[in-house]
Amino acid sequence: MIGKFLRGNCLDCPAGRALADQSVETGTRVYSIALAGNPNTGKSTVFNALTGLRQHTGNWPGKTVKRAEGRFSRGGVTYQLVDLPGTYSLLSASTDEEIARDFILFGEPDCTVVVVDATALERNLNLVFQVMEITDKVVVCVNLMDEARRTGIEVNVDRLSEELGVPAVGTVASSGEGLDDLVAAISKVIQGQIVTSPKIPPPPAAATALVDDLVPRIRALYPDLRNARWIAYRLIEGDYRIREALMSGELAGLAQRQAGAS
Template identity: 50%
Template sequence: MKREYVIALAGNPNTGKSTLFNALTGLKQHTGNWAGKTVTIAEGTYVHKKNTYRLIDLPGTYSLFSNSTDEEVARNYIVFEQPAVTLVVVDATSLERNLNLALQIIEMTPNVIICINLMDEAEKRGITINENVLTKKLGVPVVKITARSKKGFALLFDTIDRLVSNVIQGTPNVVRYQPEIEEKIAKLEPFVRTVVNDTISARWIALRLLDGDESLLQELMKRWNRGEEEILCPQTEHMVHI
């Protein structure tokens, strides 16, 4: 049975994300603007094993903390539109710096593949990366590619196919914070779950509300048609700086 799946491409600027997008979609792409935003959206498709994959090239960002319109657009798409796969493109030559965004995304959704791009440049510099160790540490699939030459694409296609078919599942290793933060998350998380059910990671929302993410609070109020007092738990309201 033929199906269509949505894949979001996320990553820092200059990781080769657009190169990967172009290599996957070829001429089957178009651009426009996000509704109500000046941020450009690029969308394209490719076909694999008779399934159609619709790729959404999210704005390149260094984080998803709502510090800019680009960050809000990328965050909202991953969290609320819930693509079948979020493909996080990272630069093999700056892996440690790039994984900061990857860790933020796997807190939002388990449907993640880490795509380590620019492996040709890494090899020139004598950099070796053990993707199997990274997969175990992160709890999500890790694939090495070079988008310019399409090296590693066969494995990438196969990994995406297995993830959307539930042959494999992401089980992200949860980032643990200081005890006092974990205590506050534990108090707020059940209350958040009553608002969003299991549609979104209640732990992630609790963490962002504790950090005072006003933009996310406004988005939750709009999408769930709830008032501020219905989303903020009385026991924790003083911890959310709004």
């Protein structure tokens, strides 16, 4: 029952358990939101502005090394915001990437916000696509819009949103501009008022054939797993962490939690 209630939170981690305990006490549903993004895009600035906490920010990449958590409420709804370390990808090449990837995959947030740099959109989109492969509950926060304006870069966020199939919101996190719209988009995605349909560039045909072959085998082992296709892609990329999770049965735990939640 509590598993059902807290679907979206990782009940195996201390933060998830703490959240579970508090939710039992208050009897209210708390929605979890992950803040992902390349290094130095303003994730912690968004986190601080929304939660009122003071997670470390500064003008160099790699400031956030562990995940930080804080809450805020809007319209009678409470959100648990999780500030993740900056990553260029989720392929677990580094501890930071593992922390971010594991939370998005195993923590199953109700919504993942990918904070991107408006002045370097193309480079930042790689991570957006990787996150959209894991989950369709995604909102893109196009931050540093002031820097983009200052350097003459025009970002059409509506067009971006259309092309990605998920909401995109322009923000200046350091001044608070756009953050109300960001929270409104997050809320609509969580409540199902916005139905996302992520558009991810197709992978090479050879990879697709291998993945098509692997997916039924993974499903045979873990019938309740929702992300079998994503797991298959990571396996052919040689992601050792996913391979270990598959061999050790860690994926079975995830599949059971997903089954209990649905």
